[in-house]
Amino acid sequence: MRVLIINTTERQGGPAIAAFRLTEALKNNGIKAKMLVRRKSTDRVTTVQAERKFTDRLSVLWERLSVALHTHLRRNRTYAIDLGRSGSDITELPEFRQADVIHLHWINGGMLSLQSVEKILASGKPIVWTLHDMWPFTGVCHYAHDCDHYTEHCHDCPQMSSRKHHDVAFRTFTRKAELLDGADIQFVACSHWLGNMATNSRLLHGRKITCIPNPINTNLFCPRPKHPARIALGLPTDKRLILFSSHRLTDERKGLHYLKEAAILLAAEHPEWKERLGIVLLGKNMEPSAYADIPFAVYPLSYVSDEKRLVEVYNAVDLFAVPSLQDNLPNTVVEAMACGVPCIGFNVGGIPEMIDHLHNGYVAEYKNVADLAGGIHWLLTEGEYDILSREAARKAANTYGEGSVAMKYIGIYNRITGRNQ
Secondary structure, three states, X not given: OEEEEEOOEOOOOHHHHHHHHHHHHHHOXXXXXXXXXXXXXXXXXXXXXXXXXXXXXXXXXXXXXXXXXXXXXXXXXXXXXXXXXXXXXXXXXHHHHHOOEEEEOOOOOOOOOHHHHHHHHHOOOOEEEEEOOOHHHOOOEOOOOOOOHHHOOOOOOHHHOOOOOOOHHHHHHHHHXXXXXXXXXXXXXXXXXXXXXXHOOOOOOOOOEXXXXXXXXXXXXXXXXXXXXXXXXXXXXXXXXXXXXXXXOOOHHHOHHHHHHHHHHHHHHOHHHHHOEEEEEEEEOOOHHHOOOOOOEEEEEEOOOOHHHHHHHHHHOOEEXXXXXXXXXXXXXXXHHHOOOOEEEEOOOOHHHHOOEOOOEEEEOOOOHHHHHHHHHHHHHHOOHHHHHHHHHHHHHHHHEHHHHHHHHHHHHHHHHOOOO
């Protein structure tokens, strides 16, 4: 069986990493899987970069400009929405023609437009679409936050500060409704939280949404000694270390602000921690102003794309903090747990599905800084750390292991193609 996995990038961003790992897992389980991307970052022969015509590039630039204008040039919202207008026609590519199954992942940012998806549907190929955020069933946003317009019909989009009922969110939602009406697509959600949101939406209401988590290679991501990892990264060996990771530290959705407030509260209530605790920050475009208020020593690390290096980062720390305000099934949590690192996050999105409270980590009350600080203190002092660590690794291996995830997808491929692989 030949499966074509489509994602905007090959390795950049959570959905790309999940799609990349799924491609490898499928190949290891007898499926001829290829990845089609807009931006390729490795020399892997099974990843194909779609040709970018000059007109396609203009289309992407025009859409980005339109988004900027619709969001009134607010930088933190520019990449929070996508109009679905820019993308390439991939149906004439040999990889598309040879594929038995077309598997869509994160297709925004110029990979596929709604018109491109329409042409894929017209081809008659069996289609699987893995949801990595809410965009496939909202008007234009990737995460709706407190807005529930997508359950009826998007309008007056709060992320664009729109005051018009028939705004661009309304028009894009209408276009998606026309596109998806009667479309034979097998939707998969990475978390039960996102699956429930999808079934409650107007666009996907009544459809069967299968829940399959993102895979992880537990032969690579596994517990290793902390001391050599810290030496290799230049991190102190005499402190307890908390890791926070975000592609952009300024991304409000990732919640660094709440971790800073929790650190301030923790330092005030337990001043003995000031010399014994450190915060490791992992991401791109590190701006000192983003973490200037943290009362503990801060160790910024640049973005890590090499997975072996990433394993070192996780094994160097004692705790992974994910205070996201809305998230699906973060790869970072899976990676940390696989390395035996207990995690702490808010009770929101797919996070409480991953972290079992007081068993392999701590789930804090949503936006409750005091509970977040208390959870950090409990994990580092009161909890049985060795047991928490062991249970985190066990959960990752049993739930997110490559083999089990691959077989669940193969089951879907067999069913929609009528094959018995």
